[in-house]
Amino acid sequence: MGDSIAKGTGDEKGKGIGGNLMDLLKTQTPKDIKVDNLGVDRYKINDLKAQLKSGKQDQIISNTDFLIISIGGSDLQEIQSLKDTQKEKAFQTKQDSYVAEVKDIITKIRTLNKKTQIIMVGSYNPVSVVNTSDNISYLDTWS
Numbered sequence: 585m586g587d588s589i590a591k592g593t594g595d596e597k598g599k600g601i602g603g604n605l606m607d608l609l610k611t612q613t614p615k616d617i618k619v620d621n622l623g624v625d626r627y628k629i630n631d632l633k634a635q636l637k638s639g640k641q642d643q644i645i646s647n648t649d650f651l652i653i654s655i656g657g658s659d660l661q662e663i664q665s666l667k668d669t670q671k672e673k674a675f676q677t678k679q680d681s682y683v684a685e686v687k688d689i690i691t692k693i694r695t696l697n698k699k700t701q702i703i704m705v706g707s708y709n710p711v712s713v714v715n716t717s718d719n720i721s722y723l724d725t726w727s
Contacts, residue, residue: 585641586632589705590654591623601652601705620644628658629685636692645696653689654705656682 592600599607602619609617622641624631632655635641645651659682663674686704693702 585622585635585651586653586655586705587623587627587657588625589623589657590652591621591625593623593625601654605650605652620648623654626658627655628662629655629682629689633685633689633692636689642696645693645700648697648700650701650703651693651697652703652705655686656706 588594590601592598592603595604597603600621600623602621602623606617606619622635622644624635627635632653636645659678663671663678666674690702693700
């Protein structure tokens with residue numbers, strides 16, 4: 585669940601993280617493996633939190649063994665588009681709220697499923713937009 589990376593946008597096969605993991609796991613176990621891809625292009629942390637709050641995914645989350653979350657890349661891109669003089673303060677504010685939002689999301693998931701393994705995927709630079717040392721530093725700190 586999460587952003588375009590989770591969804592599979594840009595993945596040559598369009599499988600996303602879950603689909604690729606499913607292929608790998610099928611070579612490791614005879615058990616049936618099911619993947620529900622809840623990734624959405626351009627999702628930000630507040631979108632994911634709203635998705636969870638809606639309750640529409642509660643049953644899927646309640647029954648999952650693994651939950652992979654990729655979120656934050658779109659939030660970070662928003663900061664990188666600002667003027668240099670605005671970036672530092674915006675970055676710190678956004679990062680602080682991001683950490684709080686992740687805690688809220690994990691708390692919500694844990695109320696639905698105490699046993700699921702939660703895997704958080706860090707952000708990376710999927711495009712060449714991040715080409716300055718400052719932007720690379722923000723990316724490294726964010727992840």
